[in-house]
Amino acid sequence: MNQAFTRFESISSSPGAASKASLRDLILSNDLAFLMEAHDGLSAAIATQAGFKGLWASGLSISSSLGYRDANEASWTQVVDVVEHIVDATDVPVLVDGDSGFGNFNNARLLARKLEQRGASGVVIEDKGFPKMNSFVGDRHPLADINEFSGRLKAVKDTASSDFVLVARIEALIAGHSLDEALIRAHAYAEAGADAILIHSRKAVADEILAFAQAWANRLPVIIVPTKYFRTPVSNYRNAGISTVIWANHNMRAAIAGMRNICSRIHSDESIAAIEEQVAGLDELFSLIGYDELARAEERYLPGPRK
Incomplete structure (x- = not known):
């Protein structure tokens, strides 16, 4: 059995400092990358031992492990504390689910700074207001104003180091808007400095995700979360030029x-x-x-x- 990584085995630098660049490498690679969900140190160690090259610190799973709903009931400080345990338990990069940034531009940049200090390699911010609701719960998912959300992204880019990866998550399809609306937002977020785009869907088939990828034409790397359209063959994502697949909540669901x-x-x-x-x-x-x-x-x- 492979030995687990511990925080004391890297004596020259912290795990996060060694991992930041490798998250960017994963996302920019021509090979399809896979990130596995983790919600605490133990799940991080298990996912790393299984062979995953990167981890997804899931907002849903972290909230659930704390006994809260995925509706910004867990505070950003609680999330940051959990992320520190996840980072300590692994030697692979950790991409953090930052919800909508826990407020306006000021909250978002504070979150990013604290996550980077704790060793996270990047953060995903979604274009909803605060508080947000889990994308698969109910039908009330009001979107943030494009210009206001772009300001959140710019604030994060101006605050974090150049190694810290910023992913803009587009919830237009979740909220029932058109592909055109998703593309308008993607272009605006790219201009605001996002390093990658996460396009989300709640449908059982991947048609609208693949249509987005085709229309977007890899202006920035595309990240997907196939929780609902899990029957789609992974080869379809490779053929579409998808950058990264996140298995977003399966350690938590397996534990339950x-x-x-x-x-x-x-x-x-x-x-x-x-x-x-x-x-x-x-x-x-x-x-x-x-x-x-x-x-x-x-x-x-x-x-x-x-x-």
Whole structure:
């Protein structure tokens, strides 16, 4: 089993400092990139061990793990604190779901500065007002004014370093607007300094996403989140020149399903004997968290017993 990365294994620089450029490389690469959702240090370690080259710090999953709805109920400071744990648990770049920036240009630039300080490699800001609602909940998704949102993007670009990746997320299709409206917004956000465009859809097929990609013609890299149109073959994204696919909430959803099953079994059986083989062993948990590194550090730094 591969050893997990721990915050103490990079002694020359922080994980974030080493990773920022590689997120830009992933997004700009000619190869289709995949980012896996993480919502805490443990899920980050698992996704990294599975082989993912980058992580998505999901607003939905982080909010859910804290017991909040994905409607800006979790504060930006709580999100930033969780992101720090995610960054500490991995050596791959972390792209953060920044919702709508938690307010106006001033809130957005403060968020970006704090995320970069905690080692995040980039942030996605969506063109909604504050508070926002999860894109798959209900039909009320008012969009931000294009010029006002462009100001948020400019503020982030002027605040963060050149290595920090800014992704503008377009919610026009989610809100029921036309492809033309999505393209108008994409062009405005490119002019405002976005490094990439995330185009989102709630339909079960990828038609409008692929139509956007064709019309956009790769002016900036296109990132997608195929949560609803999951049956679309990945080859379609490659053929369309899509830059990056985000698997946006699947660690959290897997955890819910697994914990519900185990809790129900233990409650009904009043025993853990029958489920012991179905859950990860303690040795696996200790390996993921890096107890072996702690043991090596003790040998190096703790004095031995006196003779």
